Structures are given as C-alpha cells and as structure tokens.
Amino acid sequence: MSPIIKRRGDKFTLPSKYLLFILTIVCTGMIVITFNTSLFTGPLNSFTGIFIVPFQKGITTVGTFLKQSGDRLSSITQLLSENEQLKEQIDELTIANTNLEQEKYELTELRELYALDAQYENYKKTGARIIAKDAGNWYYSFVIDKGSDDGIAVDMNVIAGAGLVGRVMDVGPDWAKVQSIIADNSSVSGMVLSSSDNLIVSGDLELYSQGLINFSKLVDEADKVKVGDKIVTSNISDKYLPGILIGYISTLDDDSNNLTKSGTLTPAVDFEHMNVVLVILEQKKDTNQ
C-alpha cells in the first residue's frame, strides 16, 4: 500500500497534511500570479457578482431602511426642541448669508483668475451606494453597487459630498471595490492649494480613530503653508484628477532633515457616516489626451 494514499472503504482519500501542502503551493502560486498579472480577476469577479453582491445589496437596503425608520421615531422629540433653536439660527444665518453673497462674487472672480477650468463639478459622475465594507479591521475599503456595466473602470476617482474618498481598485459586472484614502495602505499625491507645494497624503490606522490622515514630504521653503490650508489632489498624480479637495491641514511639523515638513490633515469627507458616493467617470489618462 502506498504511504501517500490511504485506503478508507472503497474510496481513496488524501491525508490532510498532503492536502495542506498542495493547497499551500496553490495559494503561493496565486499570490505570485496576482502580484504580477491580473489573470484571475475576470472570472472570479463574475462569480462573486452572481453569488454575493445581490445579497449584500438586499441586506444593506433593508438595514438602511430599518435604521432610518428607527431614527425617525426617536428624533420626533428632538425635533421640537431643535425647532426653537433653528428659528434663532435663521436670524443669524440671514446676516451671514448677506456676507457670503458678497464673498461669492469675489470667489467667482478669483476662480476666473485662477482659471480652474477643470473644476470637478464639470466631470461626468454617477452615484453609487455602499453595500459592504472590508471583512477585516485593518484596511478601509468598501464595495459599491455599480460596476463595469455602468461604465466604471479601475482607477476611476470616487468622491462624496465635497471631497475625495478614494479610487476604484477592482471592478466586476455590477460591483466595484473602492480603496479609500484613509486606508493604511493608500497614498495620494496632493498639493497645497494656496502655494501649489506638492506633498504625499497617506492613510494611517493609528490616526484613523481621531479622524485624521497623515501627510509628508511637503517642501515649503518660504514657510507659506499654515494650519487650515486646503489640500487638493496634485497635477502630477497619475491616478487622481487634479484639484479634488482632500482636506485641511490640522497640524504641521518640521521634519528632522529640515528640508521637508509633515503633519496631519482632516479629510473633507465624513468617512464614518458615508452611504452614497459619486464615481467620476473620467480618468486622468483620458483627460490628458
């Protein structure tokens, strides 16, 4: 009798340690293959599209509905007291509004001056709902309910409200995986809007609970950059469209090399309460052509 194949009844079974060995080689092979190519993504993405995504869509829809109706009931009492406060606020806001309108004229003038033609309001976008979040607690990526059928492709930028959320990493027929900028394994090339200095924005799990992300490699010889400055995606990034708001500088420190600066910034997007995102259907490499 062979030492590898054990006879059990009339069936041949492989002992588990050999099975483990074989599957280990299979896994290692797949890691190497996916590291270098994107051979598997097509068929596997279609499989998950059929089996998993419909359920995730359903559960998320029901979950959001239940949560919303629960919130609605509990909020009625709050609404009454809020109403009083809001009336007071209206008065304050009317005054503020007149001030803002004046500033708006200024802004339109300044925009023309800066010639920000490619403002991201002009890009073609599509809305998508978040249907699942990362299975682990280490990185922050999520799945949206639109995919290649709706014209989404890998490396498209994702925004929510006013700021940058991340970019599409993987796409299936009716779903797409988005890696957010606050994930520990992501980094974005950004620039300070006021001085056009380039820097690198990278997510950090340690700062994530405080709602902050890191930035580094800011060259600011003139010491012009200060706390509160806007950071947008830079012109030299090959994945992100230029001029999308990332966030505002909250701390700023000199590096030990005295050449560059680093610090933290507050993202413009509230990642905690994000349900719907917008995918920009234009890619950096297309707009350059």
Add this chain to the structure above:
Amino acid sequence: MNIRRVLTNFILIILSFIVQTTVFRVLDFGDIAPNLLMILTSATAFIKGDRQGLICGFFCGLLVDVFFGTYIGFFALIYMYIGFVVGKFHEIFYTQNIAIPIVIITISDFVFGFVCYVLMFLFRTKFNLGYYMMNVIIPEMVYTAIVAILYYPLILRINNDIDEKEEKEAKKFV
C-alpha cells in the same frame, strides 16, 4: 464528504461572509467588526478535524481575497493554516463542551490578528504594536468571542444533524 455537507458548508461560508460585511459593519463597536469567518473556520476544524478545517479555511480566505485582498491567496493561506492547526485539537477535546471551543476560537482570532499585523504592518515598518493591539487585535478578539458564544452552538447543531442523517443513510444500505 457527501453533497449535503459540501452544500451546507458552502451556504454557511457565504452567509457568514455576507453578514460580516454588511450587518456587523452596522453593528460595530468603535469600527471593529467580529470575524465570523474565523469562527466558522475554527468551529468546523474543531468539530470535524483538520481536513475539513483546512478546506473550510481555504474557501473562507479565498472569498475575503477576491473581495478585499490585494493578492489572491494571501488570506486563504492564513485561514487555511489556522483551520489545520485547530483541527489537531479535534482528537483531544470533546466538541459538546462550549468553553473549550470558545477559548480556541478566541485564541485563533488573536493569532489571525497578530499574523495580519506582522505581514501587513510590521513589514511596512509600523512598529507601534501596542496601539494596534489595543485598538484592533484585542477588541476584534473580544467581539468575536462574544459572537462565537451564539454562533458556535449553531454550527455544532448543523454538523450534528448532518452526521445523524449520514448515519441513517449508512444504516439503510447495510
């Protein structure tokens, strides 16, 4: 391994994955969700032995890889080895006692968290182990243990039902 068991495990894996990525992402504490797939892998390995454990772990990990992994096969490898090692305890302990499997599930989730930290963070020169321990590994472990108290008996019962049916069928043919 008959078709009934394969099908049941397939449904259990997919269900755990879906619930983990949707329902528990809403019911999270401090952004930490429990690892249902780790409970399933450990429980299956503990109840049915190393062979089933490593197969179950392989497919659980593969599912995570396809959806959220950077490289396919990475999580499959980790889950598979944990399933295999836990399966070794199958011959030592009784499956009916609830305390031992819960402890084993808790330890395996801790090991999973630690291996993830080493492979995904330590190798990128992020040395603050204390922070990651207190904010990701330990909370995930505790939450997973609490969920396991409810989820393990269910897996045990499903497995026992399948065992009974298999025995009945085996008797029919004798």
